[in-house]
Amino acid sequence: MANPHLEYHLQLLQHLRTILVALGDAEQVPEESHALFLERFDELLTLLPQNPLESQYLGQDLICQVITRYPQIAHLVPRDLLWFFGGDCLHYMPDEELELYQTLEERRYEAEQNEEPFDWNLEKQLLSAPDQGERH
Known part of the structure; x- marks a missing residue:
């Protein structure tokens, strides 16, 4: 069973896949290469829960390909996926966004070490707030 952090990113990938399918349905891309791309995307969706570390490079490659x-x-590519796969993504x-995600990752790690619950989206909202996420 995947952890909540991985589950969240799998949901984002599913959402992105829905967008990609709609793009193909609207006939805005060459059908044959698009079908092959979706097959590779489905491969990522299958492999990621089984072996997250081994799937990182495939994820990086596919997310970068979506953009190019x-x-x-x-x-429409969720920013969380760029951070999750890292590397070329x-x-x-931009640097400010990288700093935000680095702080988020540090908070997630700290919560994990203390066996505390961690809500990625809530923390991201707090950090993005005008007061820059200062905790009270």
């Missing part, structure tokens, strides 16, 4: 192959939907994130 389908620029019309690049803005990080080139698509």
